[in-house]
Amino acid sequence: MNGQRPSEYPEIVPDASAIVDDVTKVRCEACPIRCFIKVGQTGSCDRYGNVDGVLTRIDPVTILQRTRDRGGEIVPFAVLDDAWNGELVRGEDFFVTGTGSGTTYPDYKPAPLIVSSDVRGVDTVTVVTEGIFSYCGVKVKIDTDRHVGPERAIVRSDGEAVGHVTTGEYGSQMLSIGGVNHLTGGAKREGLATMRAILALCQGESTELTVDGGSRLQLRAGIAPIIDGTPEELMRVGCGSATVGMFAIDWSTLVDEVVVVDDHITGVLTEHQAGAVLDMPASGIVIMGRKSTPGRYFNIAAPGSGWGGTDLVDPLAIIERFRADRGAHAGLRLLMVSTTGESSAYFVLDDDLVPRPAPMPQAVQDSVDHIRLNCEPAMTSVLFIAGAGGSLRAGVTKNPIGLTRSVRSRLTSVTCGGAPVYLWPGGGITFMVDVTAMPRGSFGHVPTPAIVAPLEFTMSTADYLAVGGHAGSIRSIESVLAGERIRHLDGSHLLGDR
Ligand code: SF4
Structure with a gap:
Protein backbone atom coordinates (compact mmCIF):
# COMPACT_ATOMS: atom_id res chain seq x y z
CA MET A 1 0.00 0.00 0.00
CA ASP A 59 -0.90 -2.36 12.00
CA PRO A 60 -2.36 -5.42 13.70
CA VAL A 61 -3.01 -5.48 17.41
CA THR A 62 -0.01 -6.73 19.36
CA ILE A 63 -0.76 -9.43 21.88
CA LEU A 64 1.76 -10.28 24.59
CA GLN A 65 2.01 -13.69 26.11
CA ARG A 66 3.43 -14.82 29.43
CA THR A 67 6.08 -17.48 29.04
CA ARG A 68 6.98 -20.10 31.58
CA ASP A 69 10.62 -20.25 30.54
CA ARG A 70 11.17 -16.53 31.24
CA GLY A 71 9.77 -16.63 34.74
CA GLY A 72 6.27 -15.73 33.65
CA GLU A 73 7.28 -12.35 32.29
CA ILE A 74 5.27 -10.89 29.45
CA VAL A 75 6.85 -11.12 26.01
CA PRO A 76 5.44 -10.32 22.59
CA PHE A 77 2.99 -12.86 21.38
CA ALA A 78 4.68 -15.10 18.87
CA VAL A 79 2.78 -18.29 18.31
CA LEU A 80 -0.66 -17.50 17.04
CA ASP A 81 -1.15 -17.46 13.32
CA ASP A 82 -3.58 -15.04 11.83
CA ALA A 83 -6.21 -15.54 14.46
CA TRP A 84 -7.12 -17.45 17.55
CA ASN A 85 -7.66 -21.13 16.70
CA GLY A 86 -10.60 -21.60 19.03
CA GLU A 87 -8.76 -23.32 21.85
CA LEU A 88 -9.64 -22.38 25.40
CA VAL A 89 -7.42 -19.49 26.48
CA ARG A 90 -6.62 -18.21 29.91
CA GLY A 91 -6.71 -14.46 30.36
CA GLU A 92 -3.68 -14.56 32.59
CA ASP A 93 -1.63 -15.90 29.69
CA PHE A 94 -2.37 -13.02 27.34
CA PHE A 95 -2.16 -9.28 27.43
CA VAL A 96 -3.59 -7.07 24.71
CA THR A 97 -1.42 -4.00 24.14
CA GLY A 98 -2.42 -0.67 22.70
CA THR A 99 -0.07 -1.11 19.75
CA GLY A 100 -2.19 -1.24 16.61
CA SER A 101 -5.44 -0.67 18.51
CA GLY A 102 -6.32 2.82 17.29
CA THR A 103 -7.18 5.98 19.17
CA THR A 104 -10.18 7.56 20.83
CA TYR A 105 -9.87 10.80 18.86
CA PRO A 106 -11.94 13.01 18.70
CA ASP A 107 -12.36 12.03 22.30
CA TYR A 108 -16.02 11.21 22.62
CA LYS A 109 -15.55 7.50 21.96
CA PRO A 110 -14.67 4.65 24.32
CA ALA A 111 -11.16 3.23 23.90
CA PRO A 112 -10.81 0.96 20.86
CA LEU A 113 -10.45 -2.22 22.92
CA ILE A 114 -11.81 -2.78 26.42
CA VAL A 115 -10.93 -6.37 27.11
CA SER A 116 -12.14 -8.57 29.93
CA SER A 117 -10.21 -11.59 31.10
CA ASP A 118 -9.79 -13.76 34.14
CA VAL A 119 -6.42 -13.18 35.77
CA ARG A 120 -5.70 -15.52 38.66
CA GLY A 121 -9.37 -15.73 39.52
CA VAL A 122 -10.00 -11.99 39.31
CA ASP A 123 -12.39 -10.61 36.73
CA THR A 124 -10.17 -8.02 35.06
CA VAL A 125 -10.54 -5.31 32.47
CA THR A 126 -7.73 -3.92 30.35
CA VAL A 127 -8.51 -0.72 28.49
CA VAL A 128 -6.33 -0.56 25.43
CA THR A 129 -5.69 2.51 23.35
CA GLU A 130 -3.12 4.45 21.40
CA GLY A 131 -2.49 7.92 22.75
CA ILE A 132 -1.71 10.86 20.48
CA PHE A 133 0.82 12.77 22.53
CA SER A 134 1.63 16.41 21.88
CA TYR A 135 3.00 16.59 25.40
CA CYS A 136 5.80 14.07 25.18
CA GLY A 137 9.50 13.61 24.67
CA VAL A 138 12.41 11.40 25.63
CA LYS A 139 15.06 11.56 28.31
CA VAL A 140 18.32 10.16 26.96
CA LYS A 141 21.04 8.85 29.26
CA ILE A 142 24.45 8.57 27.62
CA ASP A 143 26.97 6.60 29.66
CA THR A 144 30.21 8.51 29.18
CA ASP A 145 32.72 10.65 31.00
CA ARG A 146 33.15 12.77 27.90
CA HIS A 147 31.81 16.29 27.85
CA VAL A 148 29.16 16.36 25.11
CA GLY A 149 28.24 20.01 25.64
CA PRO A 150 27.40 22.47 28.40
CA GLU A 151 24.20 21.98 30.35
CA ARG A 152 21.32 23.92 28.76
CA ALA A 153 23.03 23.78 25.33
CA ILE A 154 20.60 23.31 22.46
CA VAL A 155 20.44 19.84 20.88
CA ARG A 156 19.64 19.78 17.18
CA SER A 157 18.37 17.31 14.63
CA ASP A 158 18.53 18.25 10.96
CA GLY A 159 19.67 21.67 12.13
CA GLU A 160 16.50 22.27 14.15
CA ALA A 161 16.36 22.73 17.92
CA VAL A 162 14.76 19.58 19.35
CA GLY A 163 15.94 19.61 22.97
CA HIS A 164 18.79 20.48 25.29
CA VAL A 165 21.56 19.04 27.43
CA THR A 166 20.20 18.64 30.93
CA THR A 167 21.72 17.84 34.33
CA GLY A 168 24.45 15.23 34.13
CA GLU A 169 24.07 12.15 36.30
CA TYR A 170 26.54 9.69 37.79
CA GLY A 171 28.71 8.53 34.90
CA SER A 172 26.27 9.79 32.30
CA GLN A 173 25.41 12.82 30.25
CA MET A 174 21.71 13.50 29.93
CA LEU A 175 19.60 14.97 27.13
CA SER A 176 16.01 16.11 27.17
CA ILE A 177 14.53 15.80 23.69
CA GLY A 178 11.12 16.93 22.57
CA GLY A 179 8.36 18.34 24.72
CA VAL A 180 5.40 20.43 23.74
CA ASN A 181 7.38 23.64 23.28
CA HIS A 182 9.55 22.12 20.53
CA LEU A 183 6.65 20.16 19.02
CA THR A 184 4.22 23.06 18.86
CA GLY A 185 5.90 26.26 19.97
CA GLY A 186 8.37 26.86 17.17
CA ALA A 187 8.26 26.88 13.40
CA LYS A 188 6.71 23.98 11.47
CA ARG A 189 10.16 22.60 10.59
CA GLU A 190 11.16 22.53 14.26
CA GLY A 191 8.03 20.64 15.22
CA LEU A 192 8.47 18.05 12.49
CA ALA A 193 12.19 17.60 13.22
CA THR A 194 11.37 17.13 16.91
CA MET A 195 8.69 14.58 16.11
CA ARG A 196 11.06 12.64 13.85
CA ALA A 197 13.86 12.68 16.44
CA ILE A 198 11.57 11.41 19.22
CA LEU A 199 10.14 8.74 16.95
CA ALA A 200 13.56 7.54 15.78
CA LEU A 201 14.89 7.30 19.34
CA CYS A 202 11.78 5.48 20.54
CA GLN A 203 11.87 3.07 17.61
CA GLY A 204 15.47 2.13 18.38
CA GLU A 205 16.83 3.69 15.23
CA SER A 206 20.30 5.18 15.02
CA THR A 207 19.77 8.91 15.48
CA GLU A 208 22.23 11.72 14.85
CA LEU A 209 22.04 14.75 17.09
CA THR A 210 24.39 17.70 17.47
CA VAL A 211 24.96 19.84 20.53
CA ASP A 212 25.59 23.56 20.13
CA GLY A 213 29.16 24.12 21.30
CA GLY A 214 29.54 20.40 21.90
CA SER A 215 29.59 17.01 20.23
CA ARG A 216 28.06 15.16 17.33
CA LEU A 217 26.18 12.21 18.80
CA GLN A 218 25.08 8.97 17.19
CA LEU A 219 22.55 7.47 19.57
CA ARG A 220 20.53 4.29 19.54
CA ALA A 221 18.55 2.90 22.48
CA GLY A 222 20.33 -0.04 24.10
CA ILE A 223 23.54 0.49 22.13
CA ALA A 224 26.82 2.20 23.06
CA PRO A 225 26.80 5.90 22.13
CA ILE A 226 29.13 7.19 19.43
CA ILE A 227 30.53 10.58 20.37
CA ASP A 228 32.26 12.63 17.67
CA GLY A 229 32.77 9.42 15.70
CA THR A 230 34.25 7.44 18.60
CA PRO A 231 32.23 4.58 20.09
CA GLU A 232 32.11 4.83 23.88
CA GLU A 233 33.21 1.66 25.62
CA LEU A 234 33.04 1.88 29.38
CA MET A 235 30.98 3.59 32.05
CA ARG A 236 33.08 4.78 34.96
CA VAL A 237 33.40 2.60 38.07
CA GLY A 238 32.99 5.68 40.26
CA CYS A 239 34.13 9.27 40.59
CA GLY A 240 37.82 9.95 41.19
CA SER A 241 37.35 9.98 44.94
CA ALA A 242 35.36 6.75 44.99
CA THR A 243 37.90 5.05 42.72
CA VAL A 244 40.72 6.02 45.07
CA GLY A 245 38.82 4.49 47.97
CA MET A 246 37.86 1.29 46.13
CA PHE A 247 41.39 0.42 45.04
CA ALA A 248 43.36 2.03 47.89
CA ILE A 249 44.44 -1.21 49.53
CA ASP A 250 46.00 -2.54 46.31
CA TRP A 251 47.71 0.74 45.52
CA SER A 252 49.05 1.32 49.03
CA THR A 253 51.59 -1.47 48.52
CA LEU A 254 52.37 -0.82 44.84
CA VAL A 255 52.93 2.94 44.49
CA ASP A 256 53.57 6.05 46.60
CA GLU A 257 50.85 8.23 45.10
CA VAL A 258 47.80 7.82 42.86
CA VAL A 259 45.80 10.56 41.17
CA VAL A 260 42.47 9.46 39.70
CA VAL A 261 41.68 12.16 37.15
CA ASP A 262 38.02 13.14 37.00
CA ASP A 263 36.37 16.23 35.61
CA HIS A 264 34.13 16.36 38.67
CA ILE A 265 35.98 14.97 41.71
CA THR A 266 39.65 14.13 41.24
CA GLY A 267 41.06 11.87 43.94
CA VAL A 268 44.57 11.99 45.45
CA LEU A 269 45.35 8.85 47.41
CA THR A 270 47.77 9.99 50.11
CA GLU A 271 45.59 12.98 51.05
CA HIS A 272 42.33 11.04 50.79
CA GLN A 273 40.75 9.57 53.89
CA ALA A 274 41.44 6.08 52.51
CA GLY A 275 45.18 6.85 52.29
CA ALA A 276 45.18 8.36 55.77
CA VAL A 277 43.46 5.33 57.28
CA LEU A 278 46.02 3.10 55.54
CA ASP A 279 48.86 5.20 57.04
CA MET A 280 50.25 6.23 53.67
CA PRO A 281 52.98 8.89 54.02
CA ALA A 282 52.41 12.27 52.37
CA SER A 283 53.82 12.59 48.84
CA GLY A 284 54.19 16.38 48.73
CA ILE A 285 52.05 16.59 45.61
CA VAL A 286 50.43 19.95 44.86
CA ILE A 287 47.39 19.65 42.58
CA MET A 288 45.65 22.38 40.59
CA GLY A 289 41.98 23.01 41.17
CA ARG A 290 39.81 23.70 44.15
CA LYS A 291 40.24 21.50 47.19
CA SER A 292 36.93 20.22 48.53
CA THR A 293 37.90 17.89 51.35
CA PRO A 294 41.26 16.11 51.86
CA GLY A 295 42.21 14.25 48.68
CA ARG A 296 39.17 15.48 46.70
CA TYR A 297 39.57 18.26 44.12
CA PHE A 298 37.08 20.09 41.90
CA ASN A 299 37.75 22.12 38.73
CA ILE A 300 41.16 20.63 37.97
CA ALA A 301 40.74 21.33 34.25
CA ALA A 302 38.09 22.21 31.68
CA PRO A 303 35.58 19.56 30.60
CA GLY A 304 36.39 17.75 27.37
CA SER A 305 37.07 14.40 25.72
CA GLY A 306 40.43 13.77 27.36
CA TRP A 307 41.38 12.12 30.63
CA GLY A 308 38.38 11.50 32.92
CA GLY A 309 36.04 13.79 31.00
CA THR A 310 38.49 16.70 31.13
CA ASP A 311 40.28 18.35 28.24
CA LEU A 312 43.58 16.94 29.51
CA VAL A 313 45.85 15.22 27.04
CA ASP A 314 48.84 15.36 29.41
CA PRO A 315 47.73 14.50 32.97
CA LEU A 316 50.86 16.12 34.44
CA ALA A 317 49.33 19.48 33.50
CA ILE A 318 47.25 19.36 36.70
CA ILE A 319 50.30 18.85 38.98
CA GLU A 320 51.74 22.16 40.06
CA ARG A 321 54.81 20.65 41.79
CA PHE A 322 56.09 18.21 44.40
CA ARG A 323 57.25 19.65 47.73
CA ALA A 324 60.24 18.06 49.48
CA ASP A 325 59.16 19.62 52.79
CA ARG A 326 55.86 17.72 52.50
CA GLY A 327 57.38 14.31 51.80
CA ALA A 328 58.32 14.31 48.10
CA HIS A 329 61.55 12.47 47.31
CA ALA A 330 63.50 11.17 44.35
CA GLY A 331 62.22 7.80 43.21
CA LEU A 332 58.64 8.45 44.35
CA ARG A 333 56.28 6.26 42.27
CA LEU A 334 53.21 8.00 40.84
CA LEU A 335 50.23 6.43 39.05
CA MET A 336 47.79 8.65 37.19
CA VAL A 337 44.63 7.00 35.93
CA SER A 338 41.12 7.88 34.73
CA THR A 339 37.87 6.68 36.28
CA THR A 340 37.47 3.94 33.67
CA GLY A 341 41.13 2.91 33.52
CA GLU A 342 41.11 3.79 29.80
CA SER A 343 43.78 6.44 30.39
CA SER A 344 46.74 5.66 32.62
CA ALA A 345 50.41 6.59 33.02
CA TYR A 346 53.19 5.78 35.44
CA PHE A 347 55.90 8.21 36.57
CA VAL A 348 58.91 8.24 38.88
CA LEU A 349 60.25 11.48 40.42
CA ASP A 350 63.80 12.39 39.42
CA ASP A 351 66.33 14.12 41.66
CA ASP A 352 64.70 17.48 40.95
CA LEU A 353 61.29 16.04 42.02
CA VAL A 354 60.03 16.18 38.45
CA PRO A 355 57.82 13.23 37.43
CA ARG A 356 59.39 11.30 34.55
CA PRO A 357 57.49 8.69 32.49
CA ALA A 358 58.55 5.15 33.34
CA PRO A 359 57.49 1.65 32.29
CA MET A 360 54.45 0.61 34.29
CA PRO A 361 55.17 -2.42 36.49
CA GLN A 362 52.91 -5.39 35.75
CA ALA A 363 51.29 -5.31 39.19
CA VAL A 364 50.35 -1.64 38.67
CA GLN A 365 49.04 -2.45 35.19
CA ASP A 366 46.94 -5.20 36.77
CA SER A 367 45.43 -2.65 39.16
CA VAL A 368 44.50 -0.43 36.20
CA ASP A 369 42.96 -3.44 34.46
CA HIS A 370 41.06 -4.09 37.68
CA ILE A 371 39.34 -0.72 37.26
CA ARG A 372 38.39 -1.54 33.66
CA LEU A 373 37.01 -4.92 34.68
CA ASN A 374 34.72 -3.21 37.17
CA CYS A 375 33.27 -0.82 34.63
CA GLU A 376 29.99 -1.56 32.87
CA PRO A 377 29.59 -1.27 29.10
CA ALA A 378 28.56 2.23 28.06
CA MET A 379 24.96 2.37 26.90
CA THR A 380 22.39 4.75 25.48
CA SER A 381 19.13 4.63 27.43
CA VAL A 382 15.93 6.18 26.12
CA LEU A 383 12.92 6.80 28.33
CA PHE A 384 9.72 7.99 26.67
CA ILE A 385 7.84 10.47 28.84
CA ALA A 386 4.28 11.57 28.23
CA GLY A 387 1.12 12.63 29.96
CA ALA A 388 -2.22 10.88 29.51
CA GLY A 389 -4.50 13.87 29.06
CA GLY A 390 -8.15 14.21 29.91
CA SER A 391 -9.24 13.23 26.41
CA LEU A 392 -7.33 9.96 26.52
CA ARG A 393 -8.69 9.24 29.97
CA ALA A 394 -12.22 9.91 28.70
CA GLY A 395 -11.79 6.89 26.46
CA VAL A 396 -11.43 4.80 29.61
CA THR A 397 -14.21 6.27 31.71
CA LYS A 398 -16.95 8.84 31.51
CA ASN A 399 -15.34 10.48 34.55
CA PRO A 400 -11.64 11.00 33.68
CA ILE A 401 -10.84 12.14 37.22
CA GLY A 402 -12.00 8.74 38.44
CA LEU A 403 -9.29 7.03 36.42
CA THR A 404 -6.64 9.39 37.75
CA ARG A 405 -7.69 8.64 41.33
CA SER A 406 -7.81 4.91 40.63
CA VAL A 407 -4.27 5.02 39.24
CA ARG A 408 -3.11 7.10 42.23
CA SER A 409 -4.57 4.60 44.67
CA ARG A 410 -2.93 1.75 42.74
CA LEU A 411 -6.23 0.08 41.89
CA THR A 412 -5.37 0.58 38.22
CA SER A 413 -2.02 -0.37 36.75
CA VAL A 414 -0.63 1.50 33.76
CA THR A 415 1.54 -0.08 31.09
CA CYS A 416 2.91 1.17 27.80
CA GLY A 417 2.96 -1.55 25.16
CA GLY A 418 2.89 -4.02 28.06
CA ALA A 419 6.00 -2.51 29.64
CA PRO A 420 5.90 -1.23 33.21
CA VAL A 421 5.93 2.54 33.58
CA TYR A 422 7.18 4.91 36.25
CA LEU A 423 4.34 7.23 37.29
CA TRP A 424 5.21 10.72 38.44
CA PRO A 425 3.65 11.85 41.69
CA GLY A 426 1.34 14.83 41.61
CA GLY A 427 -1.51 15.59 39.27
CA GLY A 428 -2.38 13.87 36.03
CA ILE A 429 -0.97 10.60 34.70
CA THR A 430 2.56 11.47 33.65
CA PHE A 431 4.63 8.38 32.99
CA MET A 432 8.05 7.29 31.79
CA VAL A 433 8.89 4.00 30.11
CA ASP A 434 12.07 2.31 28.91
CA VAL A 435 11.53 1.95 25.16
CA THR A 436 13.71 -1.17 25.02
CA ALA A 437 11.16 -2.99 27.22
CA MET A 438 8.46 -2.40 24.59
CA PRO A 439 7.71 -4.46 21.50
CA ARG A 440 9.35 -3.28 18.29
CA GLY A 441 7.21 -0.96 16.22
CA SER A 442 5.23 0.32 19.20
CA PHE A 443 5.50 3.99 18.25
CA GLY A 444 4.01 5.99 15.44
CA HIS A 445 3.30 9.58 14.61
CA VAL A 446 0.72 11.92 13.20
CA PRO A 447 1.90 15.02 11.40
CA THR A 448 0.07 17.48 13.65
CA PRO A 449 2.95 16.83 14.84
CA ALA A 450 2.59 14.36 17.69
CA ILE A 451 3.78 10.92 18.75
CA VAL A 452 1.48 7.91 18.92
CA ALA A 453 2.19 5.37 21.64
CA PRO A 454 0.27 2.48 23.17
CA LEU A 455 -1.19 2.71 26.64
CA GLU A 456 -3.08 0.18 28.71
CA PHE A 457 -5.00 0.53 31.96
CA THR A 458 -5.71 -2.69 33.85
CA MET A 459 -8.01 -3.03 36.86
CA SER A 460 -10.62 -5.35 38.29
CA THR A 461 -13.96 -5.25 36.52
CA ALA A 462 -15.59 -4.05 39.74
CA ASP A 463 -13.18 -1.13 39.94
CA TYR A 464 -13.71 -0.37 36.27
CA LEU A 465 -17.44 -0.11 36.72
CA ALA A 466 -16.95 1.92 39.89
CA VAL A 467 -14.99 4.61 38.02
CA GLY A 468 -17.72 4.90 35.40
CA GLY A 469 -16.06 2.74 32.75
CA HIS A 470 -17.67 2.14 29.36
CA ALA A 471 -19.41 -1.06 30.43
CA GLY A 472 -21.20 -1.50 27.12
CA SER A 473 -17.90 -1.69 25.23
CA ILE A 474 -16.32 -4.51 27.26
CA ARG A 475 -15.49 -7.57 25.18
CA SER A 476 -13.82 -10.86 26.01
CA ILE A 477 -10.21 -11.63 25.22
CA GLU A 478 -11.39 -14.63 23.24
CA SER A 479 -13.29 -12.33 20.90
CA VAL A 480 -10.20 -10.19 20.45
CA LEU A 481 -8.09 -13.21 19.59
CA ALA A 482 -10.74 -14.49 17.23
CA GLY A 483 -11.78 -11.30 15.56
CA GLU A 484 -8.83 -8.95 15.37
CA ARG A 485 -5.82 -9.00 13.16
CA ILE A 486 -3.11 -10.33 15.46
CA ARG A 487 0.47 -9.27 15.23
CA HIS A 488 2.45 -12.45 14.86
CA LEU A 489 6.18 -12.16 14.99
CA ASP A 490 9.17 -14.42 15.04
CA GLY A 491 12.29 -14.43 17.16
CA SER A 492 12.78 -11.90 19.91
CA HIS A 493 10.53 -8.92 19.73
CA LEU A 494 11.23 -6.49 22.51
CA LEU A 495 13.23 -3.55 21.23
CA GLY A 496 15.98 -4.39 23.72
CA ASP A 497 16.30 -8.00 22.50
CA ARG A 498 18.98 -7.67 19.90
S1 SF4 B 1 -2.61 11.30 9.95
FE1 SF4 B 1 -4.43 10.85 8.69
S2 SF4 B 1 -4.48 8.59 8.59
FE2 SF4 B 1 -3.14 9.14 10.31
S3 SF4 B 1 -4.49 9.16 12.10
FE3 SF4 B 1 -4.40 11.26 11.32
S4 SF4 B 1 -6.18 11.41 9.97
FE4 SF4 B 1 -5.83 9.23 10.28
Missing part, protein backbone atom coordinates in the same frame (compact mmCIF):
# COMPACT_ATOMS: atom_id res chain seq x y z
CA ASN A 2 1.42 3.38 -0.93
CA GLY A 3 1.23 6.17 1.57
CA GLN A 4 -0.66 9.25 0.47
CA ARG A 5 1.92 11.98 0.98
CA PRO A 6 1.11 14.96 -1.21
CA SER A 7 3.10 17.18 1.15
CA GLU A 8 4.18 17.20 4.76
CA TYR A 9 0.51 17.63 5.53
CA PRO A 10 -2.10 15.67 3.64
CA GLU A 11 -4.83 17.13 1.56
CA ILE A 12 -7.54 18.29 3.94
CA VAL A 13 -11.01 18.40 2.51
CA PRO A 14 -13.24 20.72 4.50
CA ASP A 15 -16.40 18.69 4.25
CA ALA A 16 -16.35 15.05 3.29
CA SER A 17 -20.08 14.97 2.77
CA ALA A 18 -19.62 17.37 -0.13
CA ILE A 19 -17.88 14.65 -2.14
CA VAL A 20 -20.82 12.36 -2.30
CA ASP A 21 -19.88 11.00 -5.71
CA ASP A 22 -16.47 9.76 -4.68
CA VAL A 23 -17.46 6.65 -2.79
CA THR A 24 -13.97 5.20 -3.03
CA LYS A 25 -12.51 7.70 -0.56
CA VAL A 26 -12.83 7.48 3.20
CA ARG A 27 -12.27 10.08 5.79
CA CYS A 28 -10.01 9.17 8.75
CA GLU A 29 -11.07 10.91 11.95
CA ALA A 30 -8.39 9.35 14.16
CA CYS A 31 -6.46 12.59 14.55
CA PRO A 32 -6.97 16.27 13.77
CA ILE A 33 -5.34 15.90 10.33
CA ARG A 34 -8.51 14.18 9.01
CA CYS A 35 -6.95 12.55 5.95
CA PHE A 36 -9.19 11.83 3.01
CA ILE A 37 -7.83 8.51 1.78
CA LYS A 38 -8.24 6.90 -1.64
CA VAL A 39 -8.83 3.19 -1.90
CA GLY A 40 -5.59 1.21 -1.66
CA GLN A 41 -3.72 4.05 0.02
CA THR A 42 -2.82 5.04 3.54
CA GLY A 43 -3.18 8.33 5.32
CA SER A 44 -0.37 10.68 6.10
CA CYS A 45 0.84 8.68 9.10
CA ASP A 46 0.63 5.27 7.35
CA ARG A 47 -1.32 3.98 10.34
CA TYR A 48 -4.73 4.01 8.70
CA GLY A 49 -5.62 2.99 5.17
CA ASN A 50 -8.54 2.58 2.83
CA VAL A 51 -9.01 -1.15 2.35
CA ASP A 52 -11.77 -1.72 -0.21
CA GLY A 53 -13.57 1.40 0.91
CA VAL A 54 -13.26 0.63 4.63
CA LEU A 55 -11.09 2.72 6.93
CA THR A 56 -8.70 0.20 8.49
CA ARG A 57 -5.99 0.40 11.15
CA ILE A 58 -3.06 -0.99 9.17
